[in-house]
Amino acid sequence: MINQFLWVIFPYVCMVVFVVGHIFRYRYDQFGWTAKSSEFIEKKQLMIGSLLFHLGIIPVFIGHVSGLGIPKSWTQAVGISDHMYHLGAVWGGVFFGVVTFAGMFILTFRRFSIKTVRKLSSTSDLIVNSLLLFIIFIGVYAALVTNNVVVGFDYRDSISVWFRSLFTLQPDAQLMVGVPLSFQLHVLSGFLIFAIWPFTRLVHAWSVPVNYVGRSYILYRRHERPKRKAN
Numbered sequence: 001m002i003n004q005f006l007w008v009i010f011p012y013v014c015m016v017v018f019v020v021g022h023i024f025r026y027r028y029d030q031f032g033w034t035a036k037s038s039e040f041i042e043k044k045q046l047m048i049g050s051l052l053f054h055l056g057i058i059p060v061f062i063g064h065v066s067g068l069g070i071p072k073s074w075t076q077a078v079g080i081s082d083h084m085y086h087l088g089a090v091w092g093g094v095f096f097g098v099v100t101f102a103g104m105f106i107l108t109f110r111r112f113s114i115k116t117v118r119k120l121s122s123t124s125d126l127i128v129n130s131l132l133l134f135i136i137f138i139g140v141y142a143a144l145v146t147n148n149v150v151v152g153f154d155y156r157d158s159i160s161v162w163f164r165s166l167f168t169l170q171p172d173a174q175l176m177v178g179v180p181l182s183f184q185l186h187v188l189s190g191f192l193i194f195a196i197w198p199f200t201r202l203v204h205a206w207s208v209p210v211n212y213v214g215r216s217y218i219l220y221r222r223h224e225r226p227k228r229k230a231n
Contacts, residue, residue: 004173006184006188012166014194018197025198025199041116050103052102054103060093067155069163071164090144097143100136104129111126112126124201128196128201131193131196135189135193138185139186142183142186145182146180150180153179158176
């Protein structure tokens with residue numbers, strides 16, 4: 001029952017909450033669909049941490065999508081050996097994971113250590129920062145340490161197959177039973193962040209100003225005072 005809850009019920013609950021929560025938040029809390037800026041309090045750490053985090057998280061996200069979504073047989077069919085894939089996925093993933101972790105660590109340290117920033121932060125802000133930091137840390141640990149300690153383990157034979165089975169509505173919890181603990185924690189905490197996403201400042205990630213690219217320029221003109229007529 002525990003395995004069924006962790007690897008079948010819990011993921012589906014998180015996905016449903018993620019979708020329904022966003023719809024509810026958008027319909028009833030559009031004015032709160034933003035991230036409160038603390039740049040005016042402290043700028044240097046925010047700039048460095050945000051830059052590192054965003055530079056790292058994009059390749060990490062792409063790596064997760066490809067690693068979980070693309071079957072092992074497909075990469076083999078196009079001539080990518082398991083060894084080549086492993087080298088690229090592990091070392092590339094570790095590099096960008098460390099960059100992401102460094103950025104998240106700076107942002108989290110900033111939020112907790114600077115008194116004025118902490119006062120401006122809500123409880124959900126502190127939880128999100130802490131949870132993201134844990135997810136990234138345990139992911140880097142799993143890729144760097146567990147992959148080298150647990151001989152013969154390949155997440156594409158277990159985690160990836162299980163993950164795709166969720167979307168075919170045929171989840172197999174047994175695929176996750178023998179997965180190392182670090183990978184299990186990474187997966188479960190990843191689903192948890194998706195469940196709380198709609199109720200935190202993370203929703204600002206969907207507010208991409210795409211219309212800025214094609215919108216008209218804003219023209220500013222100097223307003224000159226009319227000259228006074230001489231008496």
